[in-house]
Amino acid sequence: MTRGAAFGTLLALATLTSVPGCVTATVQEVREGSTGISADESIVVLGRRHKTRGETESGFVDCVSRAVAGGRDFGVMSESDFVDATFPWFEPRTAPVDVDDFSQVVAHPLLSERIREIGVRYLVWIEGTTQRTSETGTVNCTMVSGGIPACFGFLSWENDSNYEASVWDVRQGINVGRVRSEAVGTSFIPALVVPIPIVARVRQGACSSLSDQLRSFLSDEAET
Amino acid sequence: MRNPLPAGILTACFVLGGCGGANVLVETTVPTPLVEPLPLTMGVHFDASLTDYVHEEDLELYGKFRIELGSTQVPVFERVFDAMFARTEHMETLDAPSAGVDAIIVPVVEELQFSIPAQTRSDFFEIWIKYKIDIYAPNGELLSSWPLPAYGKSNSRNFGFMESSSDLGLNEATIWALRDAAAHFAFYFPQAPEIRTLTDRAMQASG
Numbered sequence: 001m002t003r004g005a006a007f008g009t010l011l012a013l014a015t016l017t018s019v020p021g022c023v024t025a026t027v028q029e030v031r032e033g034s035t036g037i038s039a040d041e042s043i044v045v046l047g048r049r050h051k052t053r054g055e056t057e058s059g060f061v062d063c064v065s066r067a068v069a070g071g072r073d074f075g076v077m078s079e080s081d082f083v084d085a086t087f088p089w090f091e092p093r094t095a096p097v098d099v100d101d102f103s104q105v106v107a108h109p110l111l112s113e114r115i116r117e118i119g120v121r122y123l124v125w126i127e128g129t130t131q132r133t134s135e136t137g138t139v140n141c142t143m144v145s146g147g148i149p150a151c152f153g154f155l156s157w158e159n160d161s162n163y164e165a166s167v168w169d170v171r172q173g174i175n176v177g178r179v180r181s182e183a184v185g186t187s188f189i190p191a192l193v194v195p196i197p198i199v200a201r202v203r204q205g206a207c208s209s210l211s212d213q214l215r216s217f218l219s220d221e222a223e224t
Numbered sequence: 225m226r227n228p229l230p231a232g233i234l235t236a237c238f239v240l241g242g243c244g245g246a247n248v249l250v251e252t253t254v255p256t257p258l259v260e261p262l263p264l265t266m267g268v269h270f271d272a273s274l275t276d277y278v279h280e281e282d283l284e285l286y287g288k289f290r291i292e293l294g295s296t297q298v299p300v301f302e303r304v305f306d307a308m309f310a311r312t313e314h315m316e317t318l319d320a321p322s323a324g325v326d327a328i329i330v331p332v333v334e335e336l337q338f339s340i341p342a343q344t345r346s347d348f349f350e351i352w353i354k355y356k357i358d359i360y361a362p363n364g365e366l367l368s369s370w371p372l373p374a375y376g377k378s379n380s381r382n383f384g385f386m387e388s389s390s391d392l393g394l395n396e397a398t399i400w401a402l403r404d405a406a407a408h409f410a411f412y413f414p415q416a417p418e419i420r421t422l423t424d425r426a427m428q429a430s431g
Contacts, residue, residue: 057379057382085255087256087406092377092404093375093408110260111258114258
C-alpha cells in the first residue's frame with residue numbers, strides 16, 4: 001500500500017467512526033404583526049448578499065428553506081427561483097433593505113403582479129453566520145514501523161451560530177416579526193492511532209431550531 | 225488539523241506546482257427584467273473588443289489568472305436590451321447611417337479587476353467590471369458615454385472543501401457581476417439624459 005493510500009484509508013476510517021457531538025440551541029421570537037398562511041400561498045427564504053463581511057452561507061439559507069418546506073402546510077419557493085422571477089428587484093445591490101424600502105418596491109405594478117402570480121405571501125430574510133470561536137490542541141499523523149499510518153493527539157474547537165430571520169408580509173407591506181436562533185457546540189478529535197472525530201453540527205442545530213420556530217410563527221396565529 | 229482536506233490539497237498544489245491561478249470561462253445569461261419598455265427603437269452593436277474580451281493577469285504570489293468574459297456578455301445584454309426597448313435592431317457596423325432607429329448603443333468593457341480571498345483576507349472572491357455604454361445618433365455621431373459599474377462577489381464558504389478553488393469562486397463572482405450590470409442598466413439607463421430626451425420626444429410624437 002502506498003503512503004497516500006494508507007493515509008486515505010486512515011481518513012476514511014476516521015470519517016466512518018465520526019460521532020455527533022452536543023449542540024445547545026436557543027431560539028427567540030419577536031412578533032410585531034399577525035400572521036397566517038393558506039395552503040395555496042408560499043414563502044421564500046432569502047439570504048442578505050449586500051454585505052462584504054459576515055454574509056450568510058447559502059447552505060444555511062437552503063437548509064432553512066428545505067426544513068420549513070418539510071412541514072407541507074404551505075409552499076416554499078427556492079431563493080434562486082424567486083430572484084430570477086423578480087429580476088432585477090432582489091439582486092444584492094437592488095433588494096430592499098428595510099420595510100419602508102420594501103413597500104415602495106412592491107408598489108411597482110409589474111413586480112406586484114409577478115409576486116401575486118407566484119403566490120409568495122412572506123419573505124423571510126436571513127442574516128448571520130457560523131464562526132469558529134476557539135480552537136485548542138493538535139493532532140499529528142505519521143507513519144509508524146511497517147508503513148502503518150497513525151495519528152496521535154487531541155484537538156477541540158468551538159463553533160458558534162447566530163442567525164436572525166426577519167419576516168415581511170408581502171400583502172400588508174410590513175415586518176411581522178423576527179426569529180433568532182443561537183447555537184453553540186464543541187467538537188473533539190481524540191486520536192490514538194485512529195482519530196475519532198466527535199463533531200458538533202452547530203449550523204445544522206441552528207437551522208433546525210430556526211426552521212421549527214419559523215413554521216409555527218407563520219402558521220400559529222389565525223389570520224385577522 | 226483544521227479543514228484537513230483543503231489544507232492537504234493546498235500542500236499538494238505547492239509541492240507539485242500545479243495549482244494557483246485560474247482559468248475561467250464564463251457562460252451565463254440573465255432572466256428577462258421586469259421593466260416597462262421604453263418607446264424607442266434602439267440599434268445595438270456588439271464590437272469585437274466586447275465579444276472577444278479576455279482578462280489575463282499574473283499575480284506574483286497566486287499564479288496566472290485568465291477570465292474569458294467575451295461571448296457570454298452578448299446574451300446578457302441582448303436579454304436586457306430586448307426587455308428595455310420597444311424594438312431593438314442588431315447593427316453589424318457603426319459605419320453605415322441607420323434611419324430606422326432612434327439611437328445606437330454599444331457596450332464597452334473599460335476595465336476588469338478581481339480579488340481572491342488570499343489577497344484580501346476575507347471569505348470573498350470579488351469582481352469589478354467597469355463598462356460604458358456609448359450612445360450614438362443614427363448617423364453614427366457619438367452623443368455620450370454612460371458609465372455602467374458592475375460588481376459581483378462569491379462566498380468561498382459556500383464551496384465546502386473546494387473553498388480555495390479560484391475557478392469556482394471567480395466564475396460565480398463574474399456571473400453575479402453580469403447580473404449586477406444588467407440590473408443597474410435596467411434601473412438607471414432610462415434616466416441617462418440622452419435617453420430621457422429621446423423617450424420624451426417619442427412620447428410626444430405618439431401623442
